[in-house]
Amino acid sequence: MxxxxxxxxxxxxxxxxxxxxxxxxxxxxxxxxxxxxxxxxxxxxxxxxxxxxxxxxxxxxxVVQGERPWPPGPMLFEDGLLESTAALVRRYHDAVEGWAPATRRWQRAPVAVGEPEVICHNDIAPWNLIAQDGVATGFVDWDTAAPGPRMWDLAYVAYTFVPLAAPENRGPMGWPDPVRVRERLALVRDAYGCSQQQWQLLLATIPARVRAAYDTMRIWAAQERPGWRAQWEQPEPWRHGAGYLRDLAYLGASVKDWQ
Known part of the structure; x- marks a missing residue:
């Protein structure tokens, strides 16, 4: 056209x-x-x-007006972007709580996600964020929206924005070291308005959410879904989801220290 x-x-x-x-x-x-x-x-x-x-x-x-803070650069490293993203997620979740569409046919992940509370976006990450003047203003790419727990979305925000990546993964992505993990996790918690129960659930959900991202890529690549095979076959050091596996090892050794 x-x-x-x-x-x-x-x-x-x-x-x-x-x-x-x-x-x-x-x-x-x-x-x-x-x-x-x-x-x-x-x-x-x-x-x-x-x-x-x-x-x-x-x-x-x-068109959602603004710019994407990806690949990682100065805007993505600012606390204000992280806080405004978590706050926008909260406004989104509150807007759809109790709602369901007439069709109820979603592109559901091939893994268990937990009891549904809202319609999750399921891919709120810097590559799907739109920001203006360093403030999160919108999310794009809603194809994988589906019912899920609130903390399922927030766990992916924490994983991709704090970020909660293994130190050896941060450099290739363009993230600086060190990351103020505890402080930035607290910003996510407070900007979303987590209760103490939600905070504990968030920490418990993060490794499961990362495992789900890895398993979804692996399974859908094997099913030859468009685009997913290319994701699975990325060059090293990400080939066959290796980056996810390093992150999972890092999370397994670190989550208990973020309480």
């Missing part, structure tokens, strides 16, 4: 036309579209608007 600008869409072929983004649809898309429409009705500005489908059958979404 004339005027298309190819975007970095991760696992999908994504293009921008004017102030809209066009993306392929899947069996889960009707539920995602209901979710985005529900968020719009609540006045939640942190998600794209669903604007219909085009002649090629792609979904049409509004």
């Amino acid at each position: 004339a005027g298309e600008e190819r975007l970095d869409g991760g696992l999908n072929e994504v293009v921008r036309i004017g102030n809209t983004v066009r993306r392929p649809v899947g069996p889960w898309s009707d539920s995602v579209h209901e979710l985005l429409t529900e968020l719009e009705s609540h006045g939640f500005a942190g998600a794209p608007r669903f604007l219909g489908t085009d002649d090629e059958g792609r979904e049409i979404l509004s």
Whole structure:
């Protein structure tokens, strides 16, 4: 189509036309579209608007204005971005609590996630965050949204934003050392407004959430899902999810010290 600008869409072929983004649809898309429409009705500005489908059958979404703090750079290292991200997650969770779409067909991960409390985004990470002036303003790429526990989303925020990566993984990603892990975890806790029970649950959930990310990549790559095989076959040091395994070893040795 004339005027298309190819975007970095991760696992999908994504293009921008004017102030809209066009993306392929899947069996889960009707539920995602209901979710985005529900968020719009609540006045939640942190998600794209669903604007219909085009002649090629792609979904049409509004552009969430701002910039992505990825790859890692100065904006991502600021405490203010971390705090505003956790606070935006809380506003999102509160907006959808108790809601479910009519279709209820999601792209669910092939692993157990726990008892559902809300519709989780399931991939809130720096590569799916939009920010303006160092403040988180929106999330994109909602294809893997599905029911799950609140702490499932927040655990992935902690993992990818603090970050809770093994020290040997931080350098290749562009993160500086050392990371003020305890302080930045506390910012996530306080900005989200965790109760003491949620805080303990968050710490317990983080390793399970990272294991789920590893297992999902492994399983969906074996099933030849579009894009996932390429993720699994990344060059070293990430090949076959090796980075996740190093992170899991680091978490196993460290979580008890973050209480």
